[in-house]
Amino acid sequence: MVPVSSLISVLSYAVAVLGYLPVAPHVDLAVRLAFPMALAVGIYLDKKGTYPFTGIPSTAVTVTFFIVYFMQLSMATPAAPVVNFLVVLLSVRLVNEKSPRNLLQIFALALFALASSSLFSLSAIFLVYLFLQLGLIAVSLVLLTFHSMDARLRLTRQSLRRVVGVALAMPVASLPLLLIFFAILPRTQYPLLNFLNVPGERATGFSDRVEPGKASSIGDVKTVAFRAECEQLGRNDLYWRGIVFDTISGATWVRSGKHLVEVSATPRGKAIRQVVYPEPSRNSYLLALDVPLRIDGVRASQDADFTFTRRPSGSGRIRYEARSVLTGAIPVPRGIDQSHYLRIPGRVSARIAALAGEFTAGNPTDEERLNRVETWFRQQAFRYATSGLAVTADPVDAFLFVSRTGHCEFFASSFATLLRLSGIPSRLVGGYYGGDYNEVGGYYAVTEDRAHVWVEAFVKGKGWVRVDPSSFASNFDRTTASSRGLAAKVAGLVDSFTWYWNQAVITYDLQKQVDFVRRANRQFKGLSLALDPHLLPRVFALAAVLALFAWWFTARSGRTPEERILRNFLVRVEKVYGIPRNHRSRGLHELSHMVDDPAVAVFVDIWSGAIYRDRRLSREECRQLKQIINTIGDGRRTELDKQG
Amino acid sequence: MNLAKRAEMLHVIDTLATHYLKGKVRAVRLSVIALLSGGHILLEDIPGLGKTTLALALAKALGLSFGRVQCTSDLLPTDITGLSIFNRDESRFTFVPGPIFNNVVLVDEINRAMPKTQSALLEAMEERKVTVEGTTHHLPGPFLVIATQNPVEQVGTYPLPESQLDRFMVRSGIGYPPDIIEKAIIKGGSIRDGIQSLEPLVSANDIAEAQRAVKEGVYLSDAVVDYLYAIVAATRSHPAISSGISTRGAIGMAETAKAHAYLEGRDYVIPEDVKAIAAPVGAHRLILTMENDNLDKGELLNAVLNTIPVPLA
Structure with missing residues (x-):
């Protein structure tokens, strides 16, 4: 025969130890020593059946340590104080009575402690601890239900075996589900829950063709296209490269898809690493700062013109890491297929041809020609606008000579056409320009209205040189100025929350977890867990003041031992029988008649026998009363059992 | 604990309440409390609920002498206290004690007596002695007056003034008994005869001892x-x-x-x-x-x- 109560006690010790062991190497020395001592004292007190630390001593210790560790809490050390405090709490619970409430707290605290150990080191042994702890807690909880029905219950070995078997079946059965929900589902290459995340058909500024003159205005969509985590950069570096258009077909620029054989040398310049979180969209071009050299974290194919395409083209939420070099030129030492990049549409208006003739007069060098085109463009003072545009079959002519107003597509396609007519190989690059730097999250949020097209001109000796004709517009500064003010700041904050959510929840993967653990490890290694020597006297002073205050408070309230006993009695009766204790015009005997509990009756007799004889309670009576208080409600429970 | 004769007192209450005065346990208890604390009791209720029966049964069970005064408006103080009568044989006045010279005195319908009589009665209750024609006569102990009055009938009554009411230790109603008990009472009929044969359960000494226990213990x-x-x-x-x-x-x-x-x-x-x-x-x-x-x-x-x-x- 095994008494359930002692069995539960032993299980609770085991659970607590399983919570303590994994964090033990990472907590303060004092706390590390406190736990085994608390465990030993707790076992001793359980044997004796008295709990001298219940109430104010426990609370005082808890509050003191809470303050000590709360003061240590900072962004740099988010976990260590919490873990220390967890172990302190666990120790305090261990020296107190193992009431069902306390036991549940021990279980929860031990689980938390174990979980927090994963912040310091994540070894495979963690899983062993976890399964052991879950199993023990399951058994304890089942035993606890027996215990709450009858505290003196004893089980035979056979029935005990059955109880343990049934209790263990629960965690074992839930294990596969646990694995599916928390380990497998979030880690598949093709997320199984992705149907929740399908992008809607939405207006996008970025497209795989450049068609100026097709619409009289373009939308000004403020939705975020992608977010890129990187350092803050100058405005002129913020060209996000996406796609290269190399072929003119009528008035439309498209990507030929022709396999180019040009071999680029690695561009030189400042290297920038970005982590990009594109919003789900239908296009499969991966964006990165100009010029991107490689993209990791997603399967992608790279073309010779530094266009990266996602393979296979999916639409789920992804993240990838890009490495770029900030430069305005891509050297191509072995040259390019000149004829491909000089091909012009069949139909070119006479005045454009004449204009091009001016640029080539005197057979100048490539650089000189480029200079001339640029200078001319600048002199014209074209206006940048996104509405009131010419709808025409020859947008280049209309833009250069008639409307003189257009958006980046007009600027870029006109400029590139002029370049090609002047004998300079050129192409259009589509992507985004600019972005709002979110200082909270440390990333650029790039909205759809920042979609942009610029020109790359091939200059012998330099390679592909980036030219942004839109910047020659007379009103360019105003159109690209980023918004400031409170609304923008709030929007930024909201956006950073979205970003954190995407980063920490949606695109969270094992790699990230490992990174996080490593980072946490690094942080904690550099951290000395001892108290700051300057802080120590202050903490002690504070604790002393608190203790003094607590003492003063209890002394002032004049709580004699008798009053404490009476209060505990009334609280207990209120808890067990739901009779409010602040009914001041009710005597104790009336209370005793109301509840019909022998324990209450005995208490009231002893109590009033002293109080209403004008004498103080003897020490023996106090002890007896305290014991009686704990048995209040037992009679009721057995009565309920009989009914049940 | 020094609670002398408590068992006997409880026995009286139990016996009366279970066998003779069914459903009147509260009134019986209050009467005993009044007796033990040396006071008097005023039962205030409509006629026919057993006020007199209660007083009678109590007197019998306590083994005490019982006197009864039926108050009317022409009742004189001497009708209660007693008076001196000329004894022809002895050629002198001899004192004939009135009904108040009993341990338990039932004063029925006290509010029908005129104030003068009431006052004489109440004085006797308070002082526990009667002075007639210059001679003071002590009343026997224990001494318990059970007065009754009908609160409904007001014609031809002299309601007790508050100052007089103050002299009654206990005032109580009796109330109708619970229906089951009342049915049993109806079936069983009047129990007056039963009470006549009720043997004393305690002695006057017991009562005195119990009174002392209450006072000092x-x-x-x-x-x-x-x-x-x-x-x-x-x-x-x-x-x-x-x-x-x-x-x-x-x-x-x-x-x-x-x-x-x-x-x-x-x-x-x-x-x-x-x-x-x-x-x-x-x-x-x-x-x-x-x-x-x-x-x-x-x-x-x-x-x-x-x-x-x-x-x-």
Whole structure:
């Protein structure tokens, strides 16, 4: 025969130890020593059946340590104080009575402690601890239900075996589900829950063709296209490269898809690493700062013109890491297929041809020609606008000579056409320009209205040189100025929350977890867990003041031992029988008649026998009363059992 | 615990309440409490609910002599106290004691007697002696007056003034018995004859001893005195009460609370004892203000009780 109560006690010790062991190497020395001592004292007190630390001593210790560790809490050390405090709490619970409430707290605290150990080191042994702890807690909880029905219950070995078997079946059965929900589902290459995340058909500024003159205005969509985590950069570096258009077909620029054989040398310049979180969209071009050299974290194919395409083209939420070099030129030492990049549409208006003739007069060098085109463009003072545009079959002519107003597509396609007519190989690059730097999250949020097209001109000796004709517009500064003010700041904050959510929840993967653990490890290694020597006297002073205050408070309230006993009695009766204790015009005997509990009756007799004889309670009576208080409600429970 | 003769007293209450005065346990108990604390009891209820039976049974069971006075408006004080009559044989006046010279005196319909008679009676109750023609005669002990009055009939009555009411330790109604018991009573018929054959359960000595036990053996703590005083003080300052419980009333409450504790088997008084006797002992001593005259005094006193914190420690 095994008494359930002692069995539960032993299980609770085991659970607590399983919570303590994994964090033990990472907590303060004092706390590390406190736990085994608390465990030993707790076992001793359980044997004796008295709990001298219940109430104010426990609370005082808890509050003191809470303050000590709360003061240590900072962004740099988010976990260590919490873990220390967890172990302190666990120790305090261990020296107190193992009431069902306390036991549940021990279980929860031990689980938390174990979980927090994963912040310091994540070894495979963690899983062993976890399964052991879950199993023990399951058994304890089942035993606890027996215990709450009858505290003196004893089980035979056979029935005990059955109880343990049934209790263990629960965690074992839930294990596969646990694995599916928390380990497998979030880690598949093709997320199984992705149907929740399908992008809607939405207006996008970025497209795989450049068609100026097709619409009289373009939308000004403020939705975020992608977010890129990187350092803050100058405005002129913020060209996000996406796609290269190399072929003119009528008035439309498209990507030929022709396999180019040009071999680029690695561009030189400042290297920038970005982590990009594109919003789900239908296009499969991966964006990165100009010029991107490689993209990791997603399967992608790279073309010779530094266009990266996602393979296979999916639409789920992804993240990838890009490495770029900030430069305005891509050297191509072995040259390019000149004829491909000089091909012009069949139909070119006479005045454009004449204009091009001016640029080539005197057979100048490539650089000189480029200079001339640029200078001319600048002199014209074209206006940048996104509405009131010419709808025409020859947008280049209309833009250069008639409307003189257009958006980046007009600027870029006109400029590139002029370049090609002047004998300079050129192409259009589509992507985004600019972005709002979110200082909270440390990333650029790039909205759809920042979609942009610029020109790359091939200059012998330099390679592909980036030219942004839109910047020659007379009103360019105003159109690209980023918004400031409170609304923008709030929007930024909201956006950073979205970003954190995407980063920490949606695109969270094992790699990230490992990174996080490593980072946490690094942080904690550099951290000395001892108290700051300057802080120590202050903490002690504070604790002393608190203790003094607590003492003063209890002394002032004049709580004699008798009053404490009476209060505990009334609280207990209120808890067990739901009779409010602040009914001041009710005597104790009336209370005793109301509840019909022998324990209450005995208490009231002893109590009033002293109080209403004008004498103080003897020490023996106090002890007896305290014991009686704990048995209040037992009679009721057995009565309920009989009914049940 | 030094609670002499408690068992005997409880036996009297049990026997009367279960065999003779079914459903009147409260009235019986209050009567015994009044007896033990040396006071008198005023039963106030409509006729026919067993007031007289109660007084008779009590006298029989206690083994005491019983006297009865039926009050009428022409009842003279000497009809109660007794008077000197010329004895022709001895050629001198001899004192013939009236019905008051008994241990238990039933004064039926006390409010029918004229004030002069009432006053003589009440004086005798208070002083426990009677002075007739210059000679003082002591009344026998124990001495318990059970007076009854009909609160409904008002014609031709002289209602007891408050000052006189104050002399009754306990005032109580009897009330209808519970229906099951009343049916049994109807079936069984009057039990007057049964009472006639009731053997005394205790002796006068036992009663005297019990009275002494209540007076000296039951402890009244300072805390309970404070509580009692708080009640009395609250009645004096209550807006609906023009005159609260007198000091005599407070003493009566303390005495009866002791007797209550004695019957409960305790040698100390608890606040619940005070609560239990507060209405029967205190209520009839309250004099209400004119506008609140129709309030029930018992309920008013209970309401006052509910505002006074019980000393728990």
